[in-house]
Amino acid sequence: MSIDDLYRELILDHYKSPRHHGRLDPADAEAEGQNPLCGDELLVTLRFGADGETIEELAFDGHGCAISQASASMLSEEVIGRKASEVAAIDKDDTPLVAMMTESGTPLTPIRLKCALLGLGVLKVALHKSAGTPLPEEWAGIEEVEFE
Numbered sequence: 001m002s003i004d005d006l007y008r009e010l011i012l013d014h015y016k017s018p019r020h021h022g023r024l025d026p027a028d029a030e031a032e033g034q035n036p037l038c039g040d041e042l043l044v045t046l047r048f049g050a051d052g053e054t055i056e057e058l059a060f061d062g063h064g065c066a067i068s069q070a071s072a073s074m075l076s077e078e079v080i081g082r083k084a085s086e087v088a089a090i091d092k093d094d095t096p097l098v099a100m101m102t103e104s105g106t107p108l109t110p111i112r113l114k115c116a117l118l119g120l121g122v123l124k125v126a127l128h129k130s131a132g133t134p135l136p137e138e139w140a141g142i143e144e145v146e147f148e
Contacts, residue, residue: 003104004104004106007100007101007104007106010070010100011066011067011070011097012066012070013070014069014070014071014073014074015066015069015070015073018060018069018070018072018073019073019074019076019077020057020058020059020060020073020076020077020080021059021060021061021073022059022060022061023043023045023059023061024045024046024047024057024058024059025045026047027045027046027047028046028047028048028130029045029046029047029048029126029127029129029130029131030043030044030045030046030126031043031044031122031123031125031126031129032044032122033118033121033122033125034118035064035068035114035115035118037111037114038064038065038068038111038114038115039063039064039065040062040063040064040065040068040069040115040118041062041063041064042060042061042062042064042068042072042118042119042122043060043061043062043122044058044059044060044072044119044122044123044126045058045059045060045061045126046058046059046123046126048084048130048131052131053083053084053085053131054081054082054083054084055079055080055081055082055083055084055087056080056081057080058076058079058080058123059076060072060073060076060119060122064115064118065115067097067108067112067115067116068115068116068118068119070097071095071096071097071098071115071116071117071118071119071120072118072119074095074096074097075095075096075097075119075120075123076119077096078095078096079123084127084130084131084133085131085133087123087124087127087133088124088127088128088131088133088134088135090120092117092120095116095117095119095120097116098113098116098117101116124136
């Protein structure tokens, strides 16, 4: 089995059995986003721990392609237990799915890259709205992520 086959299996596993899928109610923070080119829609809800800064719980809901849903699932596993400021500083190339694809030498097309980054964008907007963390320049001043 090749490394590409292993990565495809991992993506399909996260797509078919997403981790932290659903909605938190009540939530300390939430944001929505979409990628109209692919039809992806995502809602991220989260709760902070007692310190008001550590992400204690996170859930995502929505629908879309395997890349967007698997990426959100993988990202959710990565950020629970981390501080909002740490998560806000995650670079797009360091999201789990993008890093995995880069390591394998399997590039994502520009449209697929937008699918893979939707979860990170929505999470960063939620953190910005609730904790005041900085947004990347390209997202400054927005309340909802929309890739076109």
